[in-house]
Amino acid sequence: MASKQDWWRGSVTYQIYPRSFMDSDGDGIGDLKGITQRLDHIAALGVDAIWLSPVFPSPMADMGYDVSDYCDIDPTFGTMDDFDAMLDKAHALGLKVIIDQVLSHASDQHPFFLESRQSRDNPKADWFVWADPKPDGTPPNNWLAIFGGSSWEWDARRRQYYFHNFLREQPDWNFHNPEVQDYLLDCVRFWLDRGVDGFRLDTVNFYVHDKMLRDNAANPLPWAQQAVRPFEMQYTLFSKNQPENIQFLERLRALLDEYDDRTMVGEVGDSHHSIDLMGEYTSGSKRLHMAYSFELLGPDFSPQHFRSRIEAFFKGAPDGWPCWAFSNHDVPRHVGRWLDHAKDQDALAKQAAALLLSFEGSICLYQGEELGQIDTVLSFEELTDPEGINFWPEKTGRDGCRTPMVWDKDAPNGGFSKANRTWLPVKPPQQARAVSTQGKNSVLEFYKEMLALRRAEADLRDGKTVFLDFPEPVLGFRRGEGMVCIYNLSAAPVTVEPPIGVDPVLHEAAGIKGRTLQLGASGFVVGRVS
Structure with missing residues (x-):
């Protein structure tokens, strides 16, 4: 616990x-x-x-x-x-x-970025990631932004590029500055x-x-x-x-x-x-x-x-x-x-x-x-x-x-x-x-x-996971000593024989006959080890 x-x-x-x-x-x-x-x-x-x-x-x-x-x-x-x-x-x-x-x-409307972009020598000049262009005017390297294009945006006032991993409206903070x-x-x-x-x-x-x-x-x-x-x-x-x-x-x-x-x-x-x-x-x-x-x-x-x-x-x-x-x-x-x-x-x-x-x-x-x-x-x-x-x-x-x-x-x-x-x-x-x-x-x-079952069963919150060997498309594992979970990850019914006994607590499209577990489409059983 x-x-x-x-x-x-x-x-x-x-x-x-x-x-x-x-x-x-x-x-x-x-x-x-x-x-x-x-x-x-x-x-x-x-x-x-x-x-x-x-x-x-x-x-x-x-x-x-x-x-x-x-x-x-x-x-x-x-x-x-x-x-x-x-x-x-x-x-x-x-x-x-x-x-x-x-x-x-941050946002490019953050007051510190607005100050940073004014010049190369203001108190916030080094709070964001600025870099000079290459001699041909292109960005300092090949880094790309997640939302498309270069991750470098030109700023005419500083005559430098600033770095943004996402939108150009989202300049990156310079974490090298304490x-x-x-x-x-x-x-x-x-x-x-x-x-x-x-x-x-x-x-x-x-x-x-x-x-x-x-x-x-x-x-x-x-x-x-x-x-x-x-x-x-x-x-x-x-x-x-x-x-x-x-x-x-x-x-x-x-x-x-x-x-x-x-x-x-x-x-x-x-x-x-x-x-x-x-x-x-x-x-x-x-x-x-x-x-x-x-x-x-x-x-x-x-x-x-x-x-x-x-x-x-x-x-x-x-x-x-x-x-x-x-x-x-x-x-x-x-x-x-x-x-x-x-x-x-x-x-x-x-x-x-x-x-x-x-x-x-x-x-x-x-x-x-x-x-x-x-x-x-x-x-x-x-x-x-x-x-x-x-x-x-x-x-x-x-x-x-x-x-x-x-x-x-x-x-x-x-x-x-x-x-x-x-x-x-x-x-x-x-x-x-x-x-x-x-x-x-x-x-x-x-x-x-x-959710109530997860709260009630300490093994579902804290128990270590040990996976059980089932053929595709079945996933099964134990949680701690007391819980077992088996899932049919397909739209076709399957039949398996778990290596341990299962006492169902929550289940859907599942049936147990002896040691045989029948799972329908998207069927599963979450139960206690019996």
């Missing part, structure tokens, strides 16, 4: 995308008062914490991940009083509150003093760049040359993943350790070394508490994939700790990604819940997945996401998974907002799965049951 200080170990966190959770004032955009109104729904699920995507002042070039003030609330979402009221109610309901911290880059680190740590302290319980650290492996600005190599992985985004054609040896990252993470951990019961989970994304970095960044007790993984956010849906990712992490970092998720605000919803492996949307949604919530590590759920939602199909004219706009139609962007939460099937906009028009539309396929429709045997009720 995790101690109070280690409440995060084995915890389940519910991610809220504030723009899309609940609109309290009728402007078509979700806000903090709306979140407060709906916290009872989250508490009733049985999770341990909520994570809020950014609510700081921002020009919203990247929907809040371009921060212009780290210590205030954007008027779109309300006021600091609204934040405090939300925090108080969450705590009263027994929910921890984790907020995003976007420390790798004053920058001190400033960002002070911003984190501001929220710790306000009472938040932890932080989700955006793009945690992007903080530090190679000081020599060496060129990245070509990505040697076989899929790279068919990538839609040129960024993925590079092996990002020098633009991120630098060893100095660890030094800053240790400063950040030392700050959190000054406070009781706080935690931080870092988003680690990399096409080559994601599992290795997760282990490195959480190893020991001086770095991240948890590393949030991209490894299960893709199209792969096979026993070998899930097993290999979990085994690789704990082999590489036996004293580290992962945080697994199937969906978030940056990827297509998992039920839609994996629907080809199932006959029924609800059956797949329930199986995915049972699977994720039985994994060793901590877990993040994304708003709406407890309803079995898939992405909303949007036209180009409805898009707001720069990724979708830039790469349409080959890559439609992230708006499809960000459309509003639906509360009431019969209310306008699914009960999300009373506005005539919401920032992204609510469409009939999503509205049909509103909370109000989720009765007996629904996906929502199954999430509650599985």
Whole structure:
């Protein structure tokens, strides 16, 4: 059993995308008062914490991940009083509150960047990453931005380029400057003093760049040359993943350790070394508490994939700790990604819940997945996401998974907002799965049951994983000494003979005759060892 200080170990966190959770004032955009109104729904699920995507002042070039003030609330979402009221109610309901911290880059409207770009000798001149052009006027190296084009943007006043891993409106902080680190740590302290319980650290492996600005190599992985985004054609040896990252993470951990019961989970994304970095960044007790993984956010849906990712992490970092998720605000919803492996949307949604919530590590759920939602199909004219706009139609962007939460099937906009028009539309396929429709045997009720089982069974939270050898498409494993979980990851029925006895607790499309286990399409059993 995790101690109070280690409440995060084995915890389940519910991610809220504030723009899309609940609109309290009728402007078509979700806000903090709306979140407060709906916290009872989250508490009733049985999770341990909520994570809020950014609510700081921002020009919203990247929907809040371009921060212009780290210590205030954007008027779109309300006021600091609204934040405090939300925090108080969450705590009263027994929910921890984790907020995003976007420390790798700021908005180009941040006052310090506005000052930095004025000259080469002002007090903030070295707070961002500036570099001279090559003699022919081209950027200093070949680094590419995730959202397309060079990661270098020309500034006529300084007659230099500045570096941005994402949009040109998101200049990267210069972490080689100790004053920058001190400033960002002070911003984190501001929220710790306000009472938040932890932080989700955006793009945690992007903080530090190679000081020599060496060129990245070509990505040697076989899929790279068919990538839609040129960024993925590079092996990002020098633009991120630098060893100095660890030094800053240790400063950040030392700050959190000054406070009781706080935690931080870092988003680690990399096409080559994601599992290795997760282990490195959480190893020991001086770095991240948890590393949030991209490894299960893709199209792969096979026993070998899930097993290999979990085994690789704990082999590489036996004293580290992962945080697994199937969906978030940056990827297509998992039920839609994996629907080809199932006959029924609800059956797949329930199986995915049972699977994720039985994994060793901590877990993040994304708003709406407890309803079995898939992405909303949007036209180009409805898009707001720069990724979708830039790469349409080959890559439609992230708006499809960000459309509003639906509360009431019969209310306008699914009960999300009373506005005539919401920032992204609510469409009939999503509205049909509103909370109000989720009765007996629904996906929502199954999430509650599985979350209650995870809370009740220490082995599901803390037990070590031992995989059982089954043929494809069956995944099976023990958790600790007492729990066993077996899943048919296909749309065809299968029959297997587990090497241990199974006493079912939660199951779908499953039957046991003696030692024989019959699993229908998307069938599974979570039970005790008998």
